[in-house]
Amino acid sequence: MYGLLRTALFQTSPETAHELALESLRLAHTFGATGLVCKAQSDPVQVMGLDFPNRVGLAAGMDKNGDYIDALGSLGFGFIEIGTVTPRPQPGNPKPRVFRLARAEAMINRLGFNNKGVDHLVKRAAARRYKGVLGINIGKNFDTPNERAVEDYLACFDKVYPHADYITVNISSPNTVGLRDLQGEAALRGLLGALAERRETLSTEHHRRVPIAVKVAPDLDEPGIDSIAHVVPEAGMDAVIATNTTIERPGVEGLQHAGETGGLSGGPLREKADAVLARLRQALPERVALIGVGGITRGAHAAHKIELGADLVQFYTGFVYRGPDLVTDCVNAMVAARTAA
Numbered sequence: 424m425y426g427l428l429r430t431a432l433f434q435t436s437p438e439t440a441h442e443l444a445l446e447s448l449r450l451a452h453t454f455g456a457t458g459l460v461c462k463a464q465s466d467p468v469q470v471m472g473l474d475f476p477n478r479v480g481l482a483a484g485m486d487k488n489g490d491y492i493d494a495l496g497s498l499g500f501g502f503i504e505i506g507t508v509t510p511r512p513q514p515g516n517p518k519p520r521v522f523r524l525a526r527a528e529a530m531i532n533r534l535g536f537n538n539k540g541v542d543h544l545v546k547r548a549a550a551r552r553y554k555g556v557l558g559i560n561i562g563k564n565f566d567t568p569n570e571r572a573v574e575d576y577l578a579c580f581d582k583v584y585p586h587a588d589y590i591t592v593n594i595s596s597p598n599t600v601g602l603r604d605l606q607g608e609a610a611l612r613g614l615l616g617a618l619a620e621r622r623e624t625l626s627t628e629h630h631r632r633v634p635i636a637v638k639v640a641p642d643l644d645e646p647g648i649d650s651i652a653h654v655v656p657e658a659g660m661d662a663v664i665a666t667n668t669t670i671e672r673p674g675v676e677g678l679q680h681a682g683e684t685g686g687l688s689g690g691p692l693r694e695k696a697d698a699v700l701a702r703l704r705q706a707l708p709e710r711v712a713l714i715g716v717g718g719i720t721r722g723a724h725a726a727h728k729i730e731l732g733a734d735l736v737q738f739y740t741g742f743v744y745r746g747p748d749l750v751t752d753c754v755n756a757m758v759a760a761r762t763a764a
């Protein structure tokens with residue numbers, strides 16, 4: 424069924440296809456039709472103190488503004504992450520800025536945090552009917568210098584706090600100049616320390632401690648991974664999401680669009696993302712959860728991330744190529760892998 428829709432969508436540009444797909448999904452959900460596609464079995468798990476109906480989530484970036492939470496939430500995902508959102512609305516980079524590398528089940532994007540701003544997202548999150556786990560992913564505006572980045576993250580953090588089940592600190596998108604420098608030990612300690620302190624205040628005010636996840640890049644070297652694994656627990660963070668898109672181009676040489684600037688996602692990212700995930704699991708204490716993302720296009724890829732130490736998984740690009748069936752595939756593969764073990 425999705426195969427047919429995909430053929431039609433792929434006749435248009437990736438961004439037009441994205442809008443058409445989400446608007447059609449919204450319409451289908453309004454008429455109650457999306458419940459029919461959701462075949463994922465229940466596979467409940469508790470992570471970060473939250474109850475998830477299954478371990479398969481939608482990665483950040485598909486619903487940057489929270490405009491499609493209810494529709495996406497009806498597809499059987501165990502959780503949905505919206506954003507990245509910034510304090511002020513911003514248009515992102517000039518188009519074209521998203522490219523399909525269909526033969527590799529991959530994409531390259533240089534969107535640059537196009538979004539309607541945190542006030543819009545908060546309205547949408549507050550109005551949601553979706554009862555499942557909602558993560559909200561926060562970032563900084565492109566014109567905020569890194570020395571003032573903490574202010575942007577805090578501004579978003581304050582506003583999304585009452586509406587989020589968990590909050591993701593995105594310091595790993597390659598399309599905002601200098602953003603990934605926030606992964607450096609001193610900058611990271613400053614940022615996470617400020618967020619942890621603000622959480623103390625907000626958790627008293629709202630009578631709820633919202634878990635914080637830190638989303639990292641796949642392009643970190645081993646000392647870089649180890650320093651994150653050192654700072655994250657020290658700052659009292661609850662989870663690491665590994666990984667964002669890569670600026671490298673593994674295995675896509677010669678494919679159309681492979682030379683475009685931006686972050687590569689999908690199949691060719693998997694090996695790098697898995698390597699970062701595995702090293703983080705070794706370096707982090709047990710109490711810090713891991714969310715594995717990057718290159719899941721089949722159920723077996725999701726099961727492998729669990730084997731490497733992920734507590735939960737997410738995908739974005741796999742959803743573009745495989746549609747909602749990928750949720751069921753992943754849940755089933757994980758259950759089967761556990762049963763076989």
Ligand SMILES: Cc1cc2nc3c(=O)[nH]c(=O)nc-3n(C[C@H](O)[C@H](O)[C@H](O)COP(=O)(O)O)c2cc1C
Pocket residue numbers: 482483484485487506507521530532534536560593596638666667668687688689690692716717718719737738739740741
């Ligand atoms: C078009 C596009 C937009 C994205 N936007 C965001 C974003 O706003 N924030 C973020 O943290 N990750 C963003 N991502 C990264 C994904 O959440 C995910 O980490 C990455 O694509 C690797 O997973 P995948 O191979 O399953 O796509 C984006 C990815 C794509 C393809």
